[in-house]
Amino acid sequence: PFEVLVIGGGPAGASAAIYTARKGFSTGIAAERFGGQVQDTMGIENFISVPYTEGPKLAAALETHVGEYDIDVMNLLRAEKLIPAAQLGGYHEVVFENGASLKARSLVLSTGARWRNLGVPGEAEYQTKGVAYCPHCDGPLFKGKRVAVIGGGNSGVEAAIDLALIVGHVTLIEFDSQLRADQVLQDKLRSFANVDIIVSAQTTEVTGDGEKVNGLSYKDRESGEEKHVELEGVFVQIGLVPNTEWLKDSGVELSPRGEIVIDAKGATNLPGVFAAGDATTVPYKQIIISMGEGAKAALSAFDYLIRNEAP
Numbered sequence: 027p028f029e030v031l032v033i034g035g036g037p038a039g040a041s042a043a044i045y046t047a048r049k050g051f052s053t054g055i056a057a058e059r060f061g062g063q064v065q066d067t068m069g070i071e072n073f074i075s076v077p078y079t080e081g082p083k084l085a086a087a088l089e090t091h092v093g094e095y096d097i098d099v100m101n102l103l104r105a106e107k108l109i110p111a112a113q114l115g116g117y118h119e120v121v122f123e124n125g126a127s128l129k130a131r132s133l134v135l136s137t138g139a140r141w142r143n144l145g146v147p148g149e150a151e152y153q154t155k156g157v158a159y160c161p162h163c164d165g166p167l168f169k170g171k172r173v174a175v176i177g178g179g180n181s182g183v184e185a186a187i188d189l190a191l192i193v194g195h196v197t198l199i200e201f202d203s204q205l206r207a208d209q210v211l212q213d214k215l216r217s218f219a220n221v222d223i224i225v226s227a228q229t230t231e232v233t234g235d236g237e238k239v240n241g242l243s244y245k246d247r248e249s250g251e252e253k254h255v256e257l258e259g260v261f262v263q264i265g266l267v268p269n270t271e272w273l274k275d276s277g278v279e280l281s282p283r284g285e286i287v288i289d290a291k292g293a294t295n296l297p298g299v300f301a302a303g304d305a306t307t308v309p310y311k312q313i314i315i316s317m318g319e320g321a322k323a324a325l326s327a328f329d330y331l332i333r334n335e336a337p
C-alpha cells in the first residue's frame with residue numbers, strides 16, 4: 027500500500043506525486059497513459075519560463091522529473107472503481123480494468139479530460155494542421171487569418187471573442203437555430219465587425235490540401251443546402267469531457283458536467299481524497315494551472331496524513 031496514490035499521469039498528477047514524494051511519503055502514480063493530453067500537443071508557448079516547447083518533449087521532461095524521486099510509476103493502468111476508506115485515516119482502494127487493485131491512505135485524482143470531437147471527415151487528419159481545440163493555446167498561431175469556431179455555447183462564443191481580437195476573421199457555426207451562450211457574451215460577439223454567425227448549420231467536413239486546413243463544409247439545416255467556407259483554422263468548442271466516468275458510484279461528488287467538485291485546497295467531499303487539474307471544477311484548463319493544482323492537492327494530502335493516523 028501507498029501513503030499517496032495519484033491516479034492519472036498528466037501535468038497535474040506528475041506535479042502532485044513530486045510534491046508528496048518530496049515530503050517523504052511513499053507515492054505511486056497509476057496512469058492509463060503517462061503524459062496525458064500533453065502527448066497530443068504540438069507547440070506549447072504558454073508554459074511560463076519556457077518560451078517554446080512541444081508536447082512529447084514536455085511529457086518526457088515530466089517523466090524525467092518524476093524519475094528523480096522514489097515514485098512508483100505504473101503506466102497503462104486504467105482505474106475503474108474507487109472504494110473509499112471505511113474509517114477516517116484508513117485505506118482507500120482503487121480497482122483497475124485488469125483486475126488489479128491498489129490501496130492508499132490518501133488519493134489524488136487527476137484523470138484529466140478530453141475534448142469532444144466533431145467526428146467529421148478531415149477533423150482527425152488535420153488535427154494540429156489547422157484543427158485546434160484550445161484558443162488560449164493556439165489562437166496566436168492564426169494571427170490575421172480566417173478561422174471558424176464550431177459551437178455556440180459559452181465556450182464557443184468566448185473562444186470566438188478571444189479569436190476576433192487576434193485573427194483576421196471568425197465564422198461562428200452553431201448546429202441549433204440559436205446560440206446558447208449567455209446574452210452578454212452574444213452581445214459582445216455581435217459587436218465585432220470581423221465576425222459572422224451562422225446558425226442551423228451542421229458541420230459535415232473539414233477540408234484541406236493534404237498539408238493543412240483550407241475550409242469547412244456545412245449543411246444548412248433549414249434549406250438542406252451544402253455550403254463551404256474558405257479558412258485556415260477550425261476551433262472545435264463543443265465541450266470538454268472530464269475523465270470521471272469511473273467515479274460515478276464512488277461517493278465522490280461530481281458537478282452536473284461530471285467534474286470532480288473540489289474546494290480551494292483541492293479537497294473532494296471524501297476525507298483523504300483530493301483532486302487536481304482538468305478533471306475537476308477548477309476554472310480554466312491549462313498545463314500551468316494543472317501543475318499548480320497538483321501541487322496544491324499534494325500539500326493538502328500531506329496535511330491530511332499528518333493529522334490522521336491509520337486506524
Ligand code: FAD
Binds near residue numbers: 071105140272
Ligand atoms: P491530462 O493531461 O488529461 O492527464 C490525465 C491523465 O490521467 C493521463 O495520464 C490519462 O492517461 C490518465 N487517465 C485518464 N483516465 C484514467 C483512468 N480511468 N485511470 C487511470 N488513468 C487515467 N494547455 C496549455 O497550457 N498550453 C497548450 O498549448 C495546450 N495545448 C493543448 C493542445 C491540445 C491538442 C490539447 C488536447 C490540450 C492542450 N492544452 C494546453 C491543455 C492541457 O494539455 C491540459 O490542461 C493538461 O494536460 C491537463 O492536465 P491534467 O494532468 O489535469 O490532465
